[in-house]
Amino acid sequence: MDDVKQLLYFRLFNEIGIIQQISTAFLEARLPDGLIAPHFTVLNHLIRVSDGRTPLEMARAFQVPKTTLTHTLAGLEERGLIEMRPNPDDGRSKRVWLTDKGRATRNQAIADLDDLFEMIAAEFPSETVEDMLPELERLRIFIDALRDRVT
Amino acid sequence: MDDVKQLLYFRLFNEIGIIQQISTAFLEARLPDGLIAPHFTVLNHLIRVSDGRTPLEMARAFQVPKTTLTHTLAGLEERGLIEMRPNPDDGRSKRVWLTDKGRATRNQAIADLDDLFEMIAAEFPSETVEDMLPELERLRIFIDALRDRVT
């Protein structure tokens, strides 16, 4: 592949990396003290998918090692945002439940992001995002599948 | 903002986050043992912009705290990929120079990414990327500017 084309793909992933970095900072600025993006991701997942998920199930969903999730869940439990109970279907396993405080924390974060989304929407209307999303989704799905083939 | 629209913006940043995670893993799988993405980012920057940059200059370019860069540069120096010399223009400062080994390492990583880019190009031709890039760049620039206004 020639250098010009190579640079194009480099720029694609570079822009994506910067957007990711900035948007994570935005999210974390809107979370209560000590909560970071991975905590929010868990809370959000438990509301969107429904709670009662197992740690391993979430580790796979987020593509992180299970030891990482153990640590994240411990932080959420310490703060009283989730409860971990034994899994009645499998003695090795646990199930993760949201507390009222956990639900409230997630909803507050979503609400606190709203002003930001409004500002972005002023420059990037939902129609624009709807135009961008399918290709991004296709790219995500494609490179995700590539992972099995090329590490 | 209504929930449907909110979900749209959420999905945008979520897709971007996943692509970033996977592409970093791809890069790191192609780097010599112990080198990680931030190391490569520094090497690549020193070639693209030219070496002789100061640590602070790079910390700003990558939007990371200068203490993070101290650590990354120490790793590169240990491995003989860069050399840090005093800055003749400013006694407080240093300048970072690539070694031959550093240049070679960066070039090898680029070469090792080529097969991957080819596979992506089969599904996402350069024209497609050229279509996606301007909007992504515009989004990056916009939220980067937002940072000054909203944290």
Add this chain to the structure above:
DNA sequence: TGCAAATAGTACGAATTCGAACTATATAGA
């Protein structure tokens, strides 16, 4: 049924990130 292999989760330690505090040098203004 019994036992080897697989699976869920945790403990521990190394590497990375990053804020606070520190040293050394440069700069600006009285």
Add this chain to the structure above:
DNA sequence: TCTATATAGTTCGAATTCGTACTATTTGCA
């Protein structure tokens, strides 16, 4: 010129990420 302030970089310690090794339980199959 002198001194207060700003700036470049490092040190240190806490939090996060993640690989290895471990325990407990389940599953597969002889």
